Amino acid sequence: MPNPRTVGRLTGWACIVIGGLQLIGGVRAEPGMATDPTVDSHVRFMGPVFAGYGVAWLDAAAADRPDLRRMRLLAGLMFLGGLGRLTTRATLGRPHPFHDVLLAVEVAAPVVVEVAARSRPADR
Numbered sequence: 001m002p003n004p005r006t007v008g009r010l011t012g013w014a015c016i017v018i019g020g021l022q023l024i025g026g027v028r029a030e031p032g033m034a035t036d037p038t039v040d041s042h043v044r045f046m047g048p049v050f051a052g053y054g055v056a057w058l059d060a061a062a063a064d065r066p067d068l069r070r071m072r073l074l075a076g077l078m079f080l081g082g083l084g085r086l087t088t089r090a091t092l093g094r095p096h097p098f099h100d101v102l103l104a105v106e107v108a109a110p111v112v113v114e115v116a117a118r119s120r121p122a123d124r
Contacts, residue, residue: 004116008061008071011109015054022047032096053077068117075113082106 024047026040027033033043053074060070085103088095 002112002116002119004066004068004071004113004120005061005064007112007116008057008066011074012054012057012059012061015057016051017054019047019049019051019054022050031098068113068120071113072110072117075110078106078109 021029022043026044027035029043029047033039057071057074060067060074082103085095085099085106
């Protein structure tokens with residue numbers, strides 16, 4: 001069973017790194033992004049927001065007893081991002097295959113957090 005602290009820390013650091021790469025690299029940081037000033041501006045803006053989301057994961061996982069309610073909320077937000085990707089597929093078509101990996105992570109996040117949370121019954 002995954003440890004909730006480990007899940008929160010890994011997710012948090014991954015989001016911080018990805019957000020930093022988006023801020024620094026813009027559209028070049030992610031395969032399949034259109035090289036367009038509007039898209040690049042959006043990616044560079046969202047990078048720090050995503051990094052901040054990662055800080056929230058780290059904060060929720062920081063204590064000896066992670067804040068599972070917050071971790072569930074953060075995983076739910078990630079799931080909503082996955083629903084956004086599915087909406088794009090339904091309305092505009094399939095994006096770059098790299099986004100399939102991201103979609104899988106976003107849909108799996110709540111399941112992983114829930115499995116980790118249930119591995120520590122006293123934290124429910």
